[in-house]
Amino acid sequence: MSLLAPMQLLSSFFESHKSFLSKKYPGINLSRLENELNYFLGTNFNYSISQTESFLECLSRGLPLEQINHSAYFYRSQFYINENVLIPRSETEILVEKSIDYINTHFRDAVSVCDVGTGTGAIILSVISEIETRNIKACASDISEKALEVARINYFRSRLERRENFELSFSLSDRLESIEENFDVILSNPPYIKEDTDRSKVHGQVHEYEPHLALYLKDVEYDSWFDELFSQVDNSLNRGGLFLMEGHEDHLQYLREAFIKSVKQINYNNIELIEDYTGRTRFLWATKKKS
Ligand SMILES: C[S@@+](CC[C@H](N)C(=O)[O-])C[C@H]1O[C@@H](n2cnc3c(N)ncnc32)[C@H](O)[C@@H]1O
Structure with a gap:
């Protein structure tokens, strides 16, 4: 299956939720969301539509992107994160x-x-x-x-x-x-x-x-x-x-x-x-x- 359908779903979600997304995710743009969705889908293409829907559901709840993908960058490494830890901050x-x-x-x-x-x-x-x-x-x-x-x-x-x-x-x-x-x-x-x-x-x-x-x-x-x-x-x-x-x-x-x-x-x-x-x-x- 190509990634076209998930990306189309994402871009129509982006268009219809622009003001919500900019409030919940200050500075967010479509290309960043596409990268996050790619990460979320990984190589599991068989389930890409249902997985895309669950990604969009997390976005519509306003969940931090790092918690959606269980991953945060800090200093020179990537860290696993979940709801029990602070997302490490750049400062x-x-x-x-x-x-x-x-x-x-x-x-x-x-x-x-x-x-x-x-x-x-x-x-x-x-x-x-x-x-x-x-x-x-x-x-x-x-x-x-x-x-x-x-x-x-x-x-x-x-x-x-x-x-x-x-x-x-x-x-x-x-x-x-x-x-x-x-x-x-x-x-x-x-x-x-x-x-x-x-x-x-x-x-x-x-x-x-x-x-x-x-x-x-x-x-x-x-x-x-x-x-x-x-x-x-x-x-x-x-x-x-x-x-x-x-x-x-x-x-x-x-x-x-x-x-x-x-x-x-x-x-x-x-x-x-x-x-x-x-x-x-x-x-x-x-x-x-x-x-
Ligand atoms: C602001 S977070 C910092 C997490 C991480 N060090 C970082 O910089 O991203 C504060 C951490 O302190 C822990 N904490 C809260 N109260 C504490 C206490 N009394 N003693 C030890 N750790 C505590 C929390 O569980 C949390 O993991």
């Missing part, structure tokens, strides 16, 4: 780049890295794929067992297990609470949206389809949640180590102050905020003195 790639630079500069021989709230595993797997350190010990942690299942799938797909002198463990933990080891680098893209205060700025599709555990913290618990995270980081970060966290541009200024209060500031040589490429404050960076 998080800055956190990956900065940590790779830091590790390659300061930890040539051995490094231990922890990713708190790993979700798909996109951060830790991307960092490990790129660093040149000879001995690597890594930990991917999350409070959600279902998210850890996704991270494990991505780990096995990455073929990183073939790398020599490399170890990755998965840990079910509330922040760093259940993790006994210390680390040279602690990375995190935690949930950082205040459930009430920030809700109006969250895109409807994100709120409807992405896991709330990955997105939101209750307003009343927000400050204490981060105080606890920061004091755990202070206890678990080795001398000479880096803590790098993504956060909400409206709250990071406050969180930098909170970090300073939660840790023994004298042990740190740098606690600063970093912007993304559009000039928005998006990351908290803290390095511990060597001695």
Whole structure:
């Protein structure tokens, strides 16, 4: 069977749902949808009409394209995703780049890295794929067992297990609470949206389809949640180590102050905020003195 019929179905759906699609999928065009449909159909041409209909049904519900195809691109790889994990975002790639630079500069021989709230595993797997350190010990942690299942799938797909002198463990933990080891680098893209205060700025599709555990913290618990995270980081970060966290541009200024209060500031040589490429404050960076 040719692909003509599915593509015709798609283009007539596109014409009749233009305004709905542009609301649900900002910036979408027909050619992008054709690529997504091709991916969705794969090589299963026998079922292409019924499969096209199920693709269109997902679109008419406004499901994110990454969830329809169980696939998202991040940094230099493709990741499996499902409804239990956040779809990795391009701004998080800055956190990956900065940590790779830091590790390659300061930890040539051995490094231990922890990713708190790993979700798909996109951060830790991307960092490990790129660093040149000879001995690597890594930990991917999350409070959600279902998210850890996704991270494990991505780990096995990455073929990183073939790398020599490399170890990755998965840990079910509330922040760093259940993790006994210390680390040279602690990375995190935690949930950082205040459930009430920030809700109006969250895109409807994100709120409807992405896991709330990955997105939101209750307003009343927000400050204490981060105080606890920061004091755990202070206890678990080795001398000479880096803590790098993504956060909400409206709250990071406050969180930098909170970090300073939660840790023994004298042990740190740098606690600063970093912007993304559009000039928005998006990351908290803290390095511990060597001695
Ligand atoms: C914003 S998502 C980040 C996912 C992934 N690291 C990324 O950057 O795409 C936050 C993640 O933190 C996890 N999480 C939420 N509360 C947590 C907690 N108290 N301790 C550990 N992980 C938590 C969520 O399950 C989710 O996977």
